[in-house]
Amino acid sequence: MTVLNSVQPDADTATVKDARRGRGHGVHYLLLAPAILLSMAIVLVPGVFTLVTSFTDWNGVAADPEFVGVENYAAILADPIFRTAVGNNIIWTLLFLTIPVVLGLGVALLLLRRPRTRGLYQVIFLLPYVMAAVTNAMVWLNMIYSPISGVIGFLNKQGWDIDSPISSLDGAIYAVAAVDIWHYWGFLLVVYLAALRQTPVEQIEAAQLEGANSWQVFRYVYLPNIRPTMQLMFVMIMIFSFLTFDYIFLMTQGGPANSTEMLSTFAYSLAFATFQFGKAAAVGIVMGVFGLVASVIYTRMSRRGMDV
Amino acid sequence: MSRSSNRALRATPGHIILILLVFTALFPIVLVLLNSLKDAPEVVRNPLALPESPDWSNFAEAWQYAGYTRGFANSVLLTATTVATVLLTAAPAAYVLAARKIKAAGPVMIYLMVAMTVPIQLFLFPLYAVFARLGLLSNVVAVGVIVAAINMPLAVMLLRTFFLRIPSELPEAATMDGANTFQVLRHVLVPAVSPGMITVGIIVGLNAWNEYLISVTFLQREESYTATLGFLSLTGTFAVDQGVLMAGAAILILPIVFLFLAAQRKFVDGLVSGSVKG
Numbered sequence A: 001m002t003v004l005n006s007v008q009p010d011a012d013t014a015t016v017k018d019a020r021r022g023r024g025h026g027v028h029y030l031l032l033a034p035a036i037l038l039s040m041a042i043v044l045v046p047g048v049f050t051l052v053t054s055f056t057d058w059n060g061v062a063a064d065p066e067f068v069g070v071e072n073y074a075a076i077l078a079d080p081i082f083r084t085a086v087g088n089n090i091i092w093t094l095l096f097l098t099i100p101v102v103l104g105l106g107v108a109l110l111l112l113r114r115p116r117t118r119g120l121y122q123v124i125f126l127l128p129y130v131m132a133a134v135t136n137a138m139v140w141l142n143m144i145y146s147p148i149s150g151v152i153g154f155l156n157k158q159g160w161d162i163d164s165p166i167s168s169l170d171g172a173i174y175a176v177a178a179v180d181i182w183h184y185w186g187f188l189l190v191v192y193l194a195a196l197r198q199t200p201v202e203q204i205e206a207a208q209l210e211g212a213n214s215w216q217v218f219r220y221v222y223l224p225n226i227r228p229t230m231q232l233m234f235v236m237i238m239i240f241s242f243l244t245f246d247y248i249f250l251m252t253q254g255g256p257a258n259s260t261e262m263l264s265t266f267a268y269s270l271a272f273a274t275f276q277f278g279k280a281a282a283v284g285i286v287m288g289v290f291g292l293v294a295s296v297i298y299t300r301m302s303r304r305g306m307d308v
Numbered sequence B: 001m002s003r004s005s006n007r008a009l010r011a012t013p014g015h016i017i018l019i020l021l022v023f024t025a026l027f028p029i030v031l032v033l034l035n036s037l038k039d040a041p042e043v044v045r046n047p048l049a050l051p052e053s054p055d056w057s058n059f060a061e062a063w064q065y066a067g068y069t070r071g072f073a074n075s076v077l078l079t080a081t082t083v084a085t086v087l088l089t090a091a092p093a094a095y096v097l098a099a100r101k102i103k104a105a106g107p108v109m110i111y112l113m114v115a116m117t118v119p120i121q122l123f124l125f126p127l128y129a130v131f132a133r134l135g136l137l138s139n140v141v142a143v144g145v146i147v148a149a150i151n152m153p154l155a156v157m158l159l160r161t162f163f164l165r166i167p168s169e170l171p172e173a174a175t176m177d178g179a180n181t182f183q184v185l186r187h188v189l190v191p192a193v194s195p196g197m198i199t200v201g202i203i204v205g206l207n208a209w210n211e212y213l214i215s216v217t218f219l220q221r222e223e224s225y226t227a228t229l230g231f232l233s234l235t236g237t238f239a240v241d242q243g244v245l246m247a248g249a250a251i252l253i254l255p256i257v258f259l260f261l262a263a264q265r266k267f268v269d270g271l272v273s274g275s276v277k278g
Helices: A009-016 A025-053 A071-078 A080-112 A118-130 A133-145 A151-157 A172-197 A201-209 A214-243 A246-251 A263-272 A277-306 B003-035 B040-045 B057-065 B068-099 B105-117 B124-133 B140-164 B169-176 B181-209 B213-218 B227-237 B242-262 B264-273
Strands: none
Touching (some): A025 A277, A025 B105, A071 A277, A080 A118, A080 A214, A080 A263, A118 A172, A118 B003, A118 B242, A133 A172, A133 B003, A133 B227, A172 A214, A172 B264, A201 A214, A214 A277, A246 A263, A277 B105, B003 B242, B040 B242, B068 B140, B068 B181, B068 B227, B140 B181, B140 B213, B169 B181, B181 B264, B213 B227, B242 B264
16 A cells, blocks of 8 residues: 655666656656646545545535634534544554564564465455455455344343443444454455565575574564564554544444544544534645655655655 | 474564464454454454344445445546556656656655655645536545656655666667667556556555545545445444444455455565665
8 A cells, every 4th residue: 555665766867767867758747647636636625625524514504604713623622523523543553563563573574484374364354455345344244243143132131241342331342443454364365475585585584593493583674674664564554543434434433422433433434424514624635744744754765665 | 402492492482472473463354354254243242243144235335335346446436547547647757756857856855855744735625626616526536636646756766766777778779779769668668667657556546545545635526435435334334233334344355355466476576666775
């Protein structure tokens, strides 16, 4: 999902060497135009409108929204649901920065030593990743968490007294996170495994010749080699944890009693359940600022390897 | 103790972990398949049991009530629109950014990286209002274009790296022979990056096929429902008949699984190429 690729500057400049330097620029802007126009029409211009809307009381339909200054921002900052949402986004970020990372890296190390079977394992662990959020969410909701038709319900009937975590105020966020992590961790495994496999064999052999044990080989040979990938994944997980929407909205819609509300679902409900587009826009802007900060970190990190 | 048994002993904990994780990954999928062949009371009695007598009628019922005939047609249309729009816009941009012939390349790359990570909620609400005004709600092609705009920056970044791998002699030789930029692009560069285009097409296609947030917001009339939205409408109607619901899920899951198995190398390449240095 991310981009960091080493660039050979020589190849770069060589392609540039155009006998007719300086003449073909119009063509190049023309080639760039469709992508830029598409992004401007769908993302940039509506994004600017969101900023403007966040200072109005627009309901999504009215032609003459009133300018209300920073009222929307004051209102959402005072709203306890907003605070719950920020808290939940932070919980989500912490969960995703730990569990799938440890799982992905750990299993990548296990598979590193299993050259014959790792292809099969990779495919199995990626299956949940390629399946749609819609089916994943509904399968877990109905076949596992449901107290009627799910595994939880079945266990209840066998005399095990387990409450469905999805309907508990404290447990619901973890129940949803479990499904998203089940879906997501295989992606990290594949990325980490690919990064580990690029470690130069000579380095590994040299370390082993000097008597390094497997932990030391990991710590002093593999880890420095995969550090850029680890850092990049770290930032991407942070960004996407603050944008997370699908699994929450599909499984709890922010409930029960707003206990799983995220900034994304909060903004969505403000716009499409109560038609407070102004407030929804303000939440969108707050999310955008979080994202922008992460983006700046991300761009800086990428630039090291990407000579923008 | 012999060396080989020693190794087997050491490998065991790792093996157990892998087997447990394989079980975890496949368990929900197995539940779908098992229960798609049961009637409602049988599911409720024991979701873990094998079906007593496989009931294939669930599939026909799910197909009909989820509107999958139309749903799959709409999903194909949406995915095709998205993939075509992404490739047509991203490939030329990626070429320009790889060649770095213009000064704006740096700022454009930074813009695309920011666009790749902005929340959808940052632009969703005004976009929705404009689409409503223009009568484009429930228009599958228009929604495909939105999904394309969201996926395009990633595609540019990925394709750019494919362009960078082309040896510079190729376009140079063509230019020497008098080809103009468009001819070089069309006859030299596009064939050279077509494996990259396929990889990017698969990743973007998967994103579009599985898309939820934009579809559920914009596609409101039933005629415009994609397969995923059709499946969701089952959860309202068949909240009590889990067998039909799981048949509906199986119909959605199986094609993706088979496609993934058939093109796994491309999938893995696409997922990794953006994330790993090198």
